[in-house]
Amino acid sequence: MKRIFQALLIMLGQSPSKPSVISEAAQRIYQEKQQQPKDIAALKQELTRIRQGQYSKKWRQRRWITLILINLCFTFSFWLDLQLFEGSLIASRVFGFHMADPYSAMQVVLGFGLLSINLTIGTVTVIIFWSLLGGRGFCSWVCPYHLLAEWAEIIHLKLVEKKSVTDHPFHRSSRLFFWLFFLISAALFNYGLFMTINPVGIVSRALIYGVGLSILFVIFLLLIEIFYSRRAWCRYVCPMGLTYGLLGSVSPIKLTYHLPNCQHEGTCLKVCEVPHVLECIKKGKASDIKVPIGMDCTLCGACVDICPTQSLRFEIKGFTKSS
Template identity: 55%
Template sequence: MSRFTELFMGMLGAAPKKPEKVSDGVREIMRLKYLDKEGYIKEKLHIRSHQSTSHKWRNRRWAVLLAVNLLFVFSFWLDIQILEGALTASRFVGFHLIDLNSALHVMLAHKHIIVNLFIGTFTVFLIWVLLGGRSFCSWVCPYHLVAELTEKLHLKLVEKKWVTDHEFHRGTRTVFWVLFALLSIVTGYTIFETLSPTGILSRALIYGPGLALGWVFLLLLFEIFWSRRAWCRYVCPIGLTYGVVGTLSPLQVAYRVEHCFHEGDCRKVCLVPHVLDVTIKGRASEDHMGLGPDCTRCGLCVDACPTGALRFEVKGLAKLL
């Protein structure tokens, strides 16, 4: 199975597997790493003792996410007409922008291709092809930010053993993607749009709160007391849609085996830890690998890595600052 196929199937819910073949480069790196075990351990302890907490990429991401959503708010309330509408469908200085997943469901509900929707999705399609992965989720989606904050409460409750984190099969997200698409076809309505916390929060910020916020509140309670980030991990079809679109993106979080001590700090903070399976000792097939389309490009793993084994890169260009 090719690396591309493996990553794509992983996005749909397949479990990561040990590589069938490991490159000579990886073999040589691992040999040199453990040739001097004592020196390796000393270096690891030295880095650990001098490690400082970084939130560089998290802060950049939060700033962008807040800026995008507040621009919607100010454009409406101040009537400056820069970014009109909401995340589902908007217009930026005259350019129509339509969420790909929403446009798909509308066309499935109407059972034909709507030219205006198709034109409106083209710009959005290009943006997320360039940025790749599930960048929309972590850099734009307001629910992602709210869930990220309440996740901290969930983890504290788990640490105190007041609640237990319940995991589901990641393939359930693919099932829900198909289910919501079929519901649009059968009912003629975009059922998902009435349930999507992304759209609900976006509209509530811009036009004012409504009863639909109660549904968002229930989702957050479920995630706090039962399952960590359940909506994003196991239900939301938006992430899967954008993951497919961003499969060939030049932007990626890249992993370098040479600089990794395989301690797993990155996997502890990751929303989709299966994309970091390559950081487990013996799981990398190449010495330099991209994390794939299911990565949200949130940068938490980059911030958490003390050695720079994980970093943002544009293929063929230097790492991002």
């Protein structure tokens, strides 16, 4: 419970700190690493390979294929009038089951005072579904804006490498501010501002019904992310991501960190959209030999792909053998 509460505070913007208690097993591992350092030459070789992009990107491939297929299901279902995937990712009916994004549903209830039975069923279904499947897994495995933002991030990082642009980070607590701001403004003005500017809905609807003028706002966001601030919308604004993060707190699917093999070189931090969740990989920061990664993790697998020592792994509580 304490761990969940701490992860929640970190997700809401608190800076991660050194654990107050480090288990004896973890302390022993840290001591062993100090006394018998691993083969640095082999690690350097591996890191050079990684820097040249020569490493498996299997989780990224699986994720991109899944994300594209899910979004295309909505597109083709509409085009061919199959009525299997109706609506968009914000509110839909999939094989007859209602689905509604929980944060958007809150906007509808507060802004327009509407609480239909279908909206309730759809919201509860999505809450149960993503509580089981890993909360922000929605972000990296389903959200169409995530894919566009990933491509923008690739360009941003290339420009940073060439020193053409620099990243401008903001305080992560801004997400909580926007989460409250959009809800309160919906309640006060009976207008769902978030629903108008939400890039997830805009891109999802554009893929299904065709591109409208609102796509200009998405292009504007992507330009900001390329030239000014890395992954700005998802990192500092999106209230949907924050809401799915809360659902992830109870999920049995987790990314876990295994201390024994880790070389603390920090390659995973460079590819992570939410590097604050990987604080435990820094020397002396893991509270135990196995640490579950916090609820802000999107389960994208980028760190699993890039880690040269297989110290980050996906696990399902009750199914994966502890090591």
